[in-house]
Amino acid sequence: xxxxxxxxxxxxxxxxxxxxxxxxxxxxxxxxxxxxxxxxxxxxxxxxxxxxxxxxxxxxxxxxxxxxxxxxxxxxxxxxxxxxxxxxxxxxxxxxxxxxxxxxxxxxxxxxxxxxxxxxxxxxxxxxxxxxxxxxxxxxxxxxxxxxxxxxxxxxxxxxxxxxxxxxxxxxxxxxxxxxxxxxxxxxxxxxxxxxxxxxxxxxx
Amino acid sequence: xxxxxxxxxxxxxxxxxxxxxxxxxxxxxxxxxxxxxxxxxxxxxxxxxxxxxxxxxxxxxxxxxxxxxxxxxxxxxxxxxxxxxxxxxxxxxxxxxxxx
Numbered sequence: 120x121x122x123x124x125x126x127x128x129x130x131x132x133x134x135x136x137x138x139x140x141x142x143x144x145x146x147x148x149x150x151x152x153x154x155x156x157x158x159x160x161x162x163x164x165x166x167x168x169x170x171x172x173x174x175x176x177x178x179x180x181x182x183x184x185x186x187x188x189x190x191x192x193x194x195x196x197x198x199x200x201x202x203x204x205x206x207x208x209x210x211x212x213x214x215x216x217x218x219x220x221x222x223x224x225x226x227x228x229x230x231x232x233x234x235x236x237x238x239x240x241x242x243x244x245x246x247x248x249x250x251x252x253x254x255x256x257x258x259x260x261x262x263x264x265x266x267x268x269x270x271x272x273x274x275x276x277x278x279x280x281x282x283x284x285x286x287x288x289x290x291x292x293x294x295x296x297x298x299x300x301x302x303x304x305x306x307x308x309x310x311x312x313x314x315x316x317x318x319x320x321x322x323x324x
Numbered sequence: 325x326x327x328x329x330x331x332x333x334x335x336x337x338x339x340x341x342x343x344x345x346x347x348x349x350x351x352x353x354x355x356x357x358x359x360x361x362x363x364x365x366x367x368x369x370x371x372x373x374x375x376x377x378x379x380x381x382x383x384x385x386x387x388x389x390x391x392x393x394x395x396x397x398x399x400x401x402x403x404x405x406x407x408x409x410x411x412x413x414x415x416x417x418x419x420x421x422x423x424x
Contacts, residue, residue, distance in 0.1 A: 125415045125418050125419050125422075126419050128339075128342075128415065129412070129415055129416065129419070132342060132343070132346045132412070135343055135346055135347060135362075135363075136346045136347065136349065136350035137350075138362070139346075139347040139350050139351055139354070139362055140350050140351055219361065222358055222361060222362070223354065223355065223358035223362075
């Protein structure tokens with residue numbers, strides 16, 4: 120049993136170093152739920168775009184401001200409910216881990232996430248304002264991917280791969296804007312559910 | 325065998341000090357309250373060990389005010405980083421030796 124002590128000590132030191140830079144409270148479950156919200160949002164968006172008065176091509180976007188407003192409303196609702204879910208599950212997990220959700224690590228994480236997301240958000244609003252509707256989906260995916268990469272040093276390693284996937288989808292959406300909504304659905308819906316599920320299995324149980 | 329024990333650092337042999345050093349080795353800098361929370365330590369206990377590390381010049385301190393509240397940040401020095409690395413290596417070596 121003698122060799123247990125330094126070994127445990129080393130393991131606990133490694134864990135501490137990791138915990139001091141990683142925000143461990145983020146729950147995989149919130150990723151799954153965020154993905155589900157995105158799928159629901161995408162279904163509504165699909166209805167907005169493709170049903171009713173037939174609007175088959177993206178060129179018609181420009182003339183249909185009410186629809187753009189509805190799409191924006193859907194996107195904002197998905198974002199707000201995802202953020203709220205993330206916060207709620209994280210604070211529950213933090214409680215269970217006996218740490219606090221608001222610490223030096225989460226502050227750094229928030230700043231790292233917020234800068235690319237804010238720039239991306241403003242940029243997207245400018246695109247909407249100037250009626251460049253066909254690249255909006257791509258812009259959202261790309262800025263989100265960059266935000267994930269930027270914050271990955273404060274999150275679990277796997278976030279980096281999620282970020283790369285979002286970037287690839289964003290570029291594809293830029294090349295094939297007709298399928299923007301489909302890429303968006305994969306990026307925000309499917310990928311979040313897969314990623315959240317994997318994280319939940321790996322870290323939460 | 326004796327050699328390996330000599331490589332262990334006297335200052336870092338204490339658990340809290342080793343924990344502090346490891347956090348500072350992994351981060352650019354860390355402030356007192358965040359350390360306290362992370363290590364689940366009391367003010368007095370943490371301050372004592374920080375002082376011991378400072379005495380060895382393993383860490384450096386910078387004091388500032390954030391919104392009129394004093395804020396103390398700690399950084400690991402080059403000397404501290406070398407000592408930390410040496411200590412961890414010695415611990416690893418020790419484990420290897422005992423496995424034989």
